[in-house]
Amino acid sequence: MTRGRYIAFEGLEGCGKSTHVTRLAEAIGGITTREPGGTAIGAALRAAMLDTKNTMLSPRAEALMMSADRAQHIDELVVPALAAGKHVVSDRSAFSSLAYQGYGRLLNIDELKRFNSWAIQDNWPELVIFIDVPIDQLLERLQKRELDRFEREDRSFFERIYTGFHTMAAADPSRWMIIDGTPSKDEVQSAILQGVQDRLGITAL
Numbered sequence: 001m002t003r004g005r006y007i008a009f010e011g012l013e014g015c016g017k018s019t020h021v022t023r024l025a026e027a028i029g030g031i032t033t034r035e036p037g038g039t040a041i042g043a044a045l046r047a048a049m050l051d052t053k054n055t056m057l058s059p060r061a062e063a064l065m066m067s068a069d070r071a072q073h074i075d076e077l078v079v080p081a082l083a084a085g086k087h088v089v090s091d092r093s094a095f096s097s098l099a100y101q102g103y104g105r106l107l108n109i110d111e112l113k114r115f116n117s118w119a120i121q122d123n124w125p126e127l128v129i130f131i132d133v134p135i136d137q138l139l140e141r142l143q144k145r146e147l148d149r150f151e152r153e154d155r156s157f158f159e160r161i162y163t164g165f166h167t168m169a170a171a172d173p174s175r176w177m178i179i180d181g182t183p184s185k186d187e188v189q190s191a192i193l194q195g196v197q198d199r200l201g202i203t204a205l
């Protein structure tokens with residue numbers, strides 16, 4: 001049986017990732033999942049990390065909880081699905097930790113890379129689709145939502161993360177694909193499908 005392909009979406013809050021995770025998985029017959037919270041154990045970790053009451057959560061504890069979530073996610077869901085020949089389309093991946101806990105919270109990025117690699121046993125997504133929406137537009141969208149613990153951070157936090165995503169994409173262009181997230185959903189979707197076909201040779205069903 002041919003192994004499935006592991007594709008992750010990345011981007012800031014409100015960029016439209018979840019819509020395109022669903023649409024891509026439907027188009028190529030893959031399964032959808034997310035980090036944090038793709039498993040039952042991960043959902044418990046997610047609830048604790050997003051809870052606005054947990055203002056005392058330390059950055060290192062947050063980083064370890066994120067990596068614990070993804071160790072469980074990789075073992076329970078991602079690796080078995082890929083082995084069963086299914087494509088996995090994930091809303092976020094270990095790259096979010098490099099962006100949020102590294103660039104955002106200013107933890108050491110090499111250390112984060114090391115223990116996250118261990119957590120996922122080197123199963124990094126082979127294609128990362130970064131949905132690029134300018135920060136002003138995202139902050140405007142966030143004003144309409146009830147905010148979680150991350151979304152309450154200030155603008156400079158999101159600016160560092162945005163720069164971090166672009167830095168990672170520029171350093172590893174064969175893995176990363178930057179998609180302009182500002183056109184209509186249908187236009188963004190067709191750019192994604194074209195990119196997935198060009199990069200991985202997977203065509204829509």
Ligand code: TYD
Nearest residue numbers: 012013014035036066092093096097100150
């Ligand atoms: P999620 O709800 O999927 O984000 P979104 O608001 O884009 O739908 O993710 C929850 C939050 O967790 C989000 O603010 C980003 C953050 N996060 C990290 O800080 N590090 C990580 O490794 C991951 C996967 C997410």
